[in-house]
Amino acid sequence: MPASDSIKEKLKHLPNRPGIYKFFDENGIIYVGKAVDIRKRVSSYFNKSTQHNNKTRQLISRIRNIEFTIVDTEADAFLLENNLIKQYQPKYNILLKDGKTYPYICIVNERFPRVISTRNKINDGSRYFGPYASVTAMNVVLDLIRALYPLRTCTYNLSPENILAGKFRVCLEYHIGNCKGPCENLYDEESYNQHILQIRNILSGNLAIAKNFFKEKMTLAAQEFQFEQAHAFKQKLDLLDSFQAKSTVVSNMLTNIDVFSITSNEKCAFLNYLKVVNGAIIQTQSLEVHKKLEETDEEILATIIVQLRHEFESDSREILTNIEVKLPLNNVTVTVPQIGDKRKLLDLSLKNVLYLRKEKESTQEKNKDSNELRIMETMKKDLKLTELPRHIECFDNSNFQGDNPVASMVCFKNAKPSKKDYRHFHIKTVVGPDDFASMYEIVTRRYKRLLDEAAPLPQLIIIDGGKGQLGMAVKALKDLDLWGRIPVVGIAKRLEEIFYPGDNLPLYIDKKSESLRLIQRIRNEAHRFAITFHRSRRDAGTLKTEITDIKGLGAATAEKLLLKYKSVKKIKELTFDELAAEVGKHKATIIQNYFSGQNS
Incomplete structure (x- = not known):
């Protein structure tokens, strides 16, 4: 995409140095990028625009200003880019949303430290571990710690002076065995801090110190015949072993x-x-x-x-x-x-x-199916249909000043294009630009064939055109004895009016309605499909040569060969096998016999 004069001037002054660049539109930063050479990288957006995808071209079209920052190394550019993306969250950069704060496990900086969870990390001397992407995973660790160690949960200021003054009394946590009562000086600070040291190691991923501690305690208790206490230490050791068994991946030799x-x-x-x-x-x-x-x-x-x-x-x-x-x-x-x-x-x-x-893809597919069902239900309600329009067919004509009249039929199933069911029609019985007669012909041909093949009929027919085309489609359905079996409506382009057969007043569906948007999409697809076919016919018409007059060779076959090979000379040079691959052995024989007769 050509750069504006102001952008061209900016490009001239960009440095050949590593750094970051920022693209701005009228409202602010829309993209941040890094580069080993800022000038080469930024210039490539404008010099190689034909090589870019649609989204990048859209970005370039919005650029109104460029700024840059020089750094010493590519690594510095990489980190600066990341920081700026997080700071500005530009529209065209991928980024992680910062709306979510992850929790930490915090060993609070206080006497007889508490071990708590928090989402606010502050610089107060406390020790934070995490963050944890999963609250459930964090709570598993906290539950393990609370099962292993009797820690206080109160927020009292347990200074030596307050404890000696007898300001506090033990609570329920003490009576049920979850706390040793440091608030009444029932538990010494050194033993408590020894537990905190083990907790720090567990949170750092090192369980060995805690395991050795409980092993020694269990052995000592057993030697002194304190079997109940030894069993309690054994349970704590089992908790650690169970936690490690769930956490260990492959090898303890893998660190950090x-x-x-x-x-x-x-x-x-x-x-x-x-x-x-x-x-x-x-x-x-x-x-x-x-x-x-x-x-x-x-x-x-x-x-x-x-x-x-x-x-x-x-x-x-x-x-x-x-x-x-x-x-x-x-x-x-x-x-x-x-x-x-x-x-x-x-x-x-x-x-x-x-x-x-x-x-994610399964969820998206379910949501998509749900959306499509909702749209079809809305269409059923808006068009007053008796059944859900799961199968819809839409017809459109195309001609250019009466030449090469063609038509198309597109098929949507479950509100999605079913391209294998799309059909092109050469108008055979109509001379000149008669859209009404052409509509009658293609509707008749389409549904006569479905009836002959006992194929499923659609639940809705859409005619791209006004009352005239709709009337001819209805006449075709009546002549096939299908009138009343398939609902049919017409859509007029100018005001997006929906016409019902025999009703002079059009239906106006809300412009924001999902069913109108689907009808418009189907109509536009039918129009595109017809125009594409008409252009190919018209182009083939300009290539009309002797091959189009070969007896036994249809117009469609001749057009197919001419469109692909562009000249009779190239078609003559094809081997029999190459021709047969394109049109079949029978027609390949007809073509080669024709050219052989010319040469004899």
């Missing part, structure tokens, strides 16, 4: 790894993220991203990796993915594992992402 996988269709990409520490998944997230400019999987994955690593505060030096992706992050390696434990880990991520895709 991020795993990403992606799959996509035309409109969306589906991604999965696993954060692995000490062989256990401590974070997981699956998400769907809507494409904005028909981005490739590599482009989407690179963007989402940076966003998710920032969101989940990952400092992993190793990233596993299912596709090759260029990620200019310092001191970070990106690999596509083929074998071993890392491949098993990647396969687990792929299972998650493929399940998400299947689930």
Whole structure:
């Protein structure tokens, strides 16, 4: 797309340096991009416009201003681009919505710390773990901690002075065994902090310290014949073993790894993220991203990796993915594992992402079916039909100053085009531009054939035209003894009026009605299909040569060959097999015999 004068002037002054560029329309930023060479990248939008897809061309048409920022390296450009996308959320950039805040597990910065869940991360000295993509997963961890350790849940200020002054009394949590009563100095701070240290290790993915602690306690209690207490420690150890068994993926040797996988269709990409520490998944997230400019999987994955690593505060030096992706992050390696434990880990991520895709596409298909049913029910109501119009056929004529008169019929089933049922018609019995007679002919031919073949009839016929064409369609149905069996309506182009046979007053359906929009869509499709066929006929007519006069060769066959090969000379050069592949052996023989007779 040609650039405006102001944009051309901007392009002249762009630097050949790495950085980011911002496109603006009248209202603000619409796109942020990164580049190793800003001038080359931005100029390519305007110099190679014919190579762009429709969405990109739409973006370019809206650009009114360009700004840029130079950085030192490609990696800096990558990170700056990500920050600006999050800040401005431009219309044409893919992004993760920030409306959702993820929860953390927080060890509160206080004496006898509480362990709580929160969505507000503040700089108050507390220790935060997370964020957790799933509240359920976070609660599983919290339940484990509360089952293992007697922690306080009250918000009292348990300073030594307040405790010594006797300001507090133990609550129900103490009496049911969930708290040891530090508020009345019944539990020492050192033992409490030892539990907090173990909790920090569990939340960091390291269960070994906590397991060793309970093993030692269990053994010591058993040696002192305190079997009830030993059994209690054994239960806590079993809880840890059960939790680890559910969390361990493949190998405890895998430490601090991020795993990403992606799959996509035309409109969306589906991604999965696993954060692995000490062989256990401590974070997981699956998400769907809507494409904005028909981005490739590599482009989407690179963007989402940076966003998710920032969101989940990952400092992993190793990233596993299912596709090759260029990620200019310092001191970070990106690999596509083929074998071993890392491949098993990647396969687990792929299972998650493929399940998400299947689930989303299934839901979309159900919603689509539901929408189509609603539209058909609306049409049934608007047109006062007796049954749901699951099968609709629409007719249209096309001619140019009386030449090459043709017609088309398009078929919609369940409110969707059924292109295998589309039909073209050569007008055979009408001379000159007579749309009424042409309509009678094609409706008669169409439904006589359906009757002869005992094929299903439509639940609605739409005639593209006014009362005249509609009347001729009705006459055709009456002559075939189908009148009253198939509802038929006409749609006039100028005011989108719907006509019923025998009714002088048109029906005006609400312009916003889904049923009117479907009727218009069907009518437009019939018109497009007729015009396309008419143009091909007209073009073939300009190529009329001796081949169109070969006895035994139909006009449609001659047109087909001329449209494809453009000249009689090229058709003559075809072998018998090549001709037979196009028109069949019988007609190939007729053509070759004709040309052989010319040469003899």
